[in-house]
Amino acid sequence: MWGSGKKKSKSGGGGKSSFDSASCTALFNKYTTEDDPFAISMEGIGDLCDDLDLDPTVDVRVLVLFFKLGATAKPGEISQGEWNRGCEALSLEGIEGFKKLIPSLDTGFMDHDEFRKFYKFVFQFSREGTNKTIEKDMVVALLQMVLCDRNNAHLNSFCEFLNKSGEENERISLDAWQSFLAFSLETSEGCEEYDMDGGAWPVLIDEYVSWKRGPADTKKK
Template sequence: MGGTRGRSKKRAANTDDMWNSKSKKKSHAAALEGTAEKLFQELLDGAAEQQPEEEIDTEQLNMEGIAMLGEKLGLDVETDLRIIVLLWKTGASKPGTLTKTEFMEACKNGTLPIENGWSSVKEMLPRLDIGFLTGNEFKDFYKFCFQFNRQGTHKTLDKELVVALLPMVLKDRVPSDRLESFCDFLTSMEGKQEQQYNRITLDQWASFWDFCVECEDLGAYDQSSSAWPVLIDEYVEYMEEKLKK
């Protein structure tokens, strides 16, 4: 009988341990949610100060709110791609926007470590360098850069924005002369071509990266068997003419 009582005590102790563990997890989750709510509200308040005459949507951060996020982390949203990497990792799904649901979920699953507030998020910044992205991961991020920078219902990007973004996103991944010449090509087009490529599609944006990976030598480019968008064909023609001069 003593052995039975011993086993009962052990079971009771194990039950208490499980209860305490669950209780601690719930307390931690509740504290984490409270911190996330506080941080998100700080971003909303900062955006409201920048737009005192406009009504702020409390369920999402607009670009002013995202700029405030960059400020909290010491990042320039116009020049530092780490803020875009962070938004990509949080699962931002709409152009120029981070919803409260996305922010809260990122805090909950650890994508945004917030145990010690903004200082915890700052500690992860070195890991947001795009040099750490490889293969399909970078390709996915590259497409995200296009999608996130769209405005309203537009499915294309303004050519001037593309010319500004490409060197930032593809620096150290594509030879500088390829980047410079392609941007020169986009900005120097005249007449019909300029109208045709005044805005760039996602397919054109994505194809330029694939083209850079698959065709390092323009001399080996065969337009007759090319499956690339016409934009790429015309870029190669532009380079051939440039080399003849």
């Protein structure tokens, strides 16, 4: 998902307000490549993280940053327009501004509605190309990164279930991703109140509940 490497910069700038858009654009150019000078891809994101002393493989603040910047057009990248609008909204004109912003990027500062939007963004941003689904290994890593500080009673057991499940759950859809969050917020750890015949949840959630309720030897399969 994440990468870093050498890149070649391009020049550019300009602005119409007191915001220093020239500095903003210069910073954007630092992380683009000749192959795509109008978007920062995973390579450039990795380089930005290096400059910010962030590890994008484990630090959820990286994802929060790109959520705040409004990187929604394509998975795994931010366009020049998104970068400019996001930086202006957050008053980010240079790398020092980004560093000062980092402490505020904790998900603990998000209310429920904002976190739900962020949670959906994480899936969309982490897709590859035109794929609508994500490999379960990536889903497990993302869940552990995004929910580890949210006191989610089902996080560890659901990740264990995914790790032990077969090819039928090799790739996870957005619907299943979002359904897990909703399910985990309204269902007790033992799933006593879960209605297997209600038909309100995706099959993946039914399978998880069956696995969790099953005998110990079922979980060892």
